[in-house]
Amino acid sequence: MSPRTLSEKIWDAHVVHKGVEEPDLVFIDLHLIHEVTSPQAFDGLRLAGRKVRHPELTLATADHNVPTTDIDKPVADPISAKQLDVLDANTAEFGIICYPMGHKNQGIVHIMGPEQGYTQPGMTIVCGDSHTSTHGAFGALAFGIGTSEVEHVLATQTLPQLPVKTMAVEVQGSLPRGVSAKDLVLAIIGKLGTGGGIGHIIEYRGEAIRGLSMEGRMTVCNMSIEAGARAGLIAPDETTFAYVKGRDHAPKGEDWDKAVEYWKTLVTDDDAVFDTVVTLDASTLVPAVTWGTNPGQVAFIDSVVPGPDDFTTASEKDAAARALEYMGLTAGTPMREIKVDTVFIGSCTNGRIEDIRAAAAVLEGHRVADGMRALMVPGSHRVKEQAEAEGLDKIFTAAGFEWREPGCSMCLAMNPDKLSVGERSASTSNRNFEGRQGRGGRTHLVSPAVAAATAVKGYFAAPEDL
Amino acid sequence: MKPVTIITGRAVPLDRSDVDTDQIIPSDWLKRVERTGFGAGLFGEWRDDRDFVLNKSEYQGANILIAGENFGTGSSREHAVWALTDYGFEAVISPRFADIFRNNSTKQGLLPVVVEPAVGARLLEEVAKDPSLEITIDVAQGTLEVPALGLTIEFPLDEFTRARFLNGWDDIGLSLRYEDEIESFEQSRPRFMPSTR
Numbered sequence: 001m002s003p004r005t006l007s008e009k010i011w012d013a014h015v016v017h018k019g020v021e022e023p024d025l026v027f028i029d030l031h032l033i034h035e036v037t038s039p040q041a042f043d044g045l046r047l048a049g050r051k052v053r054h055p056e057l058t059l060a061t062a063d064h065n066v067p068t069t070d071i072d073k074p075v076a077d078p079i080s081a082k083q084l085d086v087l088d089a090n091t092a093e094f095g096i097i098c099y100p101m102g103h104k105n106q107g108i109v110h111i112m113g114p115e116q117g118y119t120q121p122g123m124t125i126v127c128g129d130s131h132t133s134t135h136g137a138f139g140a141l142a143f144g145i146g147t148s149e150v151e152h153v154l155a156t157q158t159l160p161q162l163p164v165k166t167m168a169v170e171v172q173g174s175l176p177r178g179v180s181a182k183d184l185v186l187a188i189i190g191k192l193g194t195g196g197g198i199g200h201i202i203e204y205r206g207e208a209i210r211g212l213s214m215e216g217r218m219t220v221c222n223m224s225i226e227a228g229a230r231a232g233l234i235a236p237d238e239t240t241f242a243y244v245k246g247r248d249h250a251p252k253g254e255d256w257d258k259a260v261e262y263w264k265t266l267v268t269d270d271d272a273v274f275d276t277v278v279t280l281d282a283s284t285l286v287p288a289v290t291w292g293t294n295p296g297q298v299a300f301i302d303s304v305v306p307g308p309d310d311f312t313t314a315s316e317k318d319a320a321a322r323a324l325e326y327m328g329l330t331a332g333t334p335m336r337e338i339k340v341d342t343v344f345i346g347s348c349t350n351g352r353i354e355d356i357r358a359a360a361a362v363l364e365g366h367r368v369a370d371g372m373r374a375l376m377v378p379g380s381h382r383v384k385e386q387a388e389a390e391g392l393d394k395i396f397t398a399a400g401f402e403w404r405e406p407g408c409s410m411c412l413a414m415n416p417d418k419l420s421v422g423e424r425s426a427s428t429s430n431r432n433f434e435g436r437q438g439r440g441g442r443t444h445l446v447s448p449a450v451a452a453a454t455a456v457k458g459y460f461a462a463p464e465d466l
Numbered sequence: 467m468k469p470v471t472i473i474t475g476r477a478v479p480l481d482r483s484d485v486d487t488d489q490i491i492p493s494d495w496l497k498r499v500e501r502t503g504f505g506a507g508l509f510g511e512w513r514d515d516r517d518f519v520l521n522k523s524e525y526q527g528a529n530i531l532i533a534g535e536n537f538g539t540g541s542s543r544e545h546a547v548w549a550l551t552d553y554g555f556e557a558v559i560s561p562r563f564a565d566i567f568r569n570n571s572t573k574q575g576l577l578p579v580v581v582e583p584a585v586g587a588r589l590l591e592e593v594a595k596d597p598s599l600e601i602t603i604d605v606a607q608g609t610l611e612v613p614a615l616g617l618t619i620e621f622p623l624d625e626f627t628r629a630r631f632l633n634g635w636d637d638i639g640l641s642l643r644y645e646d647e648i649e650s651f652e653q654s655r656p657r658f659m660p661s662t663r
Binding site: 016017019021022023025027029030036037039040043048050055056057058059064065077079080082083086096097117118120123128129130132143144145146147148149151152155156157158159160162194195198199225228230249250251255256258259262294296315316318319322412413414431433434435436439440 | 481482483484486488489492493494496497498499500501511534535536539540541542543544545547562563564565566569570573574624625626637638640641642644647648651652655656657658659660661662663
């Protein structure tokens with residue numbers, strides 16, 4: 001057999017029907033569901049009189065809409081409440097396990113899967129959510145789908161897939177102290193642009209990637225979509241196996257040995273060729289801060305806001321001018337002189353325990369700046385419990401942060417956690433689109449450590465500034 | 467979906483790159499559990515500006531959208547496609563589409579027409595100058611024609627997607643042709659794979 005990349009190996013292992021002048025039909029090992037992109041898919045099944053083919057390979061949770069306060073009371077927004085009720089009803093009707101708001105296993109769908117051991121190397125995983133690429137951190141082929149495809153997977157447990165190109169992002173060197181996986185992925189997106197990964201599956205490789213924890217790898221893979229990539233993945237290794245071992249749904253006993261034996265084959269062959277190769281030196285990186293209205297518009301903490309003149313094409317110049325106007329920024333302003341109103345720590349990008357620890361380490365012994373609104377929203381109930389067991393919640397509340405219940409929250413402002421018009425945030429989430437965190441809100445994407453330092457200073461800051 | 471063969475009509479020039487799905491349909495609209503009625507939310511925040519191109523009288527009734535590159539980036543929300551079709555668009559022209567948006571649009575009969583950047587820029591300019599300009603898109607031929615400009619170009623579309631547009635085929639039905647193969651694949655899956663049971 002000719003040499004293959006990791007993603008090609010996983011793809012080949014899941015082809016149900018090899019397409020001739022049509023897409024390959026690919027089997028899906030795990031289908032994650034949430035309340036926003038599934039209701040119309042279940043309606044479609046009912047209309048066509050179809051069943052869910054594999055309810056046991058389907059798992060649901062409520063995350064996008066859920067409030068992060070008063071979760072023991074009815075959801076105040078009647079439209080959100082209805083959508084959550086519809087998820088409960090649909091999953092009950094079709095025999096799918098669902099973790100509703102407040103359940104000990106509930107959380108952001110991409111945090112819940114890995115922490116319960118559902119996400120494993122070599123799997124195909126889909127969800128009606130573009131950040132499904134998160135699961136690629138385990139060496140799984142994981143990608144976001146639309147509602148028609150959600151219905152397709154519910155009905156058939158397969159998806160027709162046209163061939164995708166492969167891209168290697170090689171990150172040499174190691175990350176300097178104080179520079180995190182978030183800074184690294186923002187630098188990668190800055191290099192590729194929002195469209196650079198379109199039509200590709202990215203495999204992240206190199207010393208800096210190997211050196212990341214599973215949580216850091218998830219942060220990197222999570223934002224693959226922000227470079228336009230179909231998926232992003234990292235070959236599994238001892239770090240991966242150690243993370244998976246012992247989790248609720250991980251293989252046990254003899255099955256574990258068989259699984260690991262297989263997982264060890266999930267590497268790109270030495271002679272395999274990627275369609276595109278991009279390289280980056282991790283050792284030169286500093287903390288990243290986005291300045292514009294897409295994640296490719298990224299700068300660094302020690303730089304200034306760029307202007308249209310810093311770009312070459314007419315379309316980039318135009319986009320920069322439009323972004324500066326929306327963001328209320330002037331080209332040439334040092335990042336450290338931009339005043340911030342709200343800090344949000346959380347999301348499927350940075351809502352895991354290591355993110356909370358990183359922010360807590362910066363915050364300990366400090367208070368947030370006067371007038372600063374600061375939210376810490378753990379990614380799941382398990383993450384929240386773990387953080388509380390470590391006493392981290394006390395550090396946040398002592399610093400003036402609000403310690404909230406889990407959910408997607410201010411990442412996309414479908415629940416009451418929103419920015420108001422003109423309000424500026426430092427956010428550990430994944431998108432700085434216009435209005436993403438609330439109509440007229442101005443979002444800057446940062447790492448948890450930078451978010452924490454910024455909350456204290458009131459202006460963008462790195463931990464060493466405190 | 468309904469078969470789509472020929473699309474003829476006027477176009478709206480949306481001269482912006484990286485139009486993300488949060489702009490196409492803001493997240494507030496995602497709370498709805500229906501598949502219809504999203505047209506009112508299309509470009510919700512931009513439409514508050516009276517001068518936004520979609521609000522201009524000369525572009526009312528247009529059924530083709532022309533945009534800059536990287537159209538439909540961001541979220542996987544199919545609601546973005548539902549908003550465009552509910553508003554009345556039948557095709558979007560752009561030099562580059564985000565993958566998930568493109569997939570979603572082909573499931574709903576909204577034709578993604580990929581053109582060279584220079585062609586895209588010219589179309590934006592010409593339609594801005596003359597909103598009455600008529601465009602014809604032929605799915606079977608894979609051509610886009612603007613007779614008044616003497617312009618005919620070919621656009622790429624894989625044969626499977628083309629056939630689905632022309633015949634209005636249901637994707638799920640197509641996959642279930644291989645139900646026997648799905649069953650035998652299911653039998654061969656390793657025992658260690660996770661399950662909720």
